[in-house]
Amino acid sequence: MRIFWTFFWSFLLVHMLTYVVSSMTEGASYNFAQGSISAVVVTVLILIVTSIIPNEPVQKH
Template sequence: MRFFWTFFWSFLLVQMLTYVVSSMTPGAEYEFMPAVIASVVVTILIFVVASVIPNEPAAKH
């Protein structure tokens, strides 16, 4: 389930970001497929970063 919800929210947020940026850029058009590819990349990066960050608490110095 966490894979689905992570992809779901990254899909929505990347689509929103793509739409807003293309609306603000003169002469640019909103394109769906590059945003889908970007949302897949963002989802993969989220899982990679989550696996790299340690889970145990930091030791006191």
């Protein structure tokens, strides 16, 4: 379920970012495929980063 919600929010936010940037760039058009591929890449990067970060509390010395 965690992977689904990560992909869902990444998909929405990356498509929003792709739309806004393409609207602000002169001569560019919105590309759904580019946004979808970017959303998958962002999802994979988020899942990798969250698996690398330790979950245990830091011990005080």
